[in-house]
Amino acid sequence: MKQFLKHFAKNRGALFGSAILLIVILTGIFCSSLFEESPWMMVGQPLLLPFQDSAFPLGTDMLGRDVAAGLAYGARVSLMVGVISTLVAVFVGVMIGAAAGYYGGWIDDAMMRFTEFFQTIPQLAMAVVLVAILSPSIYSIVGAIAVVSWPPVARLVRGEFLSLKQREFVQAAVVIGQRPSQIIFTQILPNAISPIIVTASLMIATAILTESALSFLGLGDRNMMSWGFMIGASRTMLREAPWMSVMPGIAILLTVLAINLIGEGLNDAMNPQLRKRGE
Secondary structure, rough: OOHHHHHHHHHHHHHHHHHHHHHHHHHOOOOOOOOOOOOOOOOOOOOOOOOEOOOOOOOOOOOOEEEEHHHHHHHHHHHHHHHHHHHHHHHHHHHHHHHHHHHHHHHHHHHHHHHHHHHOHHHHHHHHHHHHHHOOOHHHHHHHHHHHHHHHHHHHHHHHHHHOOOOOOHHHHOOEEEEEEEEHHHHHHHHHHHHHHHHHHHHHHHHHHHHHHHHOOOOOOOOOOHHHHHHHHHHHOOOOOOHHHHHHHHHHHHHHHHHHHHHHHHHHOOHHHHHHHHO
């Protein structure tokens, strides 16, 4: 663990991304304390410029809602959707990839054909269709993003299992009579966890972008403020009040950039070959 932290700390981009992400997380956690009023409340004069009024440092929208409050509450929604949908997608992908890679044969063929079916359809298009069918809500959004996100994880895990199941320690576990489920979860999976973690970190960024796109298209949860909703609601005011779209756009940019930088740092710290190259 110390070695991992040491190598991770050497990556300045990863540290920068961690600092930005920490700020976003803390903002989302304490948004209720920072802004007592609901982000849907009309609290000031409409279309106040950023820094024009100290009470509204990022200005207000066309209805007099605080843009800063919207960003803070939107951070909570975006991170929640990104993390939960990624956890579900990783779980499904690991289960399918592990079964396909370990058992092989017709199970592998069936699992991979099923996976390829999902990969032939553009992710955003499938997510839009699923959310529209299920009716827009935070649950349908999380489910739709998870459904379109698991195939890359399944293929990654399958490849890792195909490689690792030939190793001596796995053969030894078979010889001593361990059940397949024991071998999968106690022998192979722990040795394949590093690339899964790196992939999951990058999937969170993709999930945030997908949620923003869905909200921009009007398929977000109407009871929750999100960055995509803020951009979509203000697109007709882009010339008159550009800050209404620019502020949430910058929030999305910085959050996704931070997560990608952290993912690169995790990859460098967990990949022995890249680690030796850096040394």
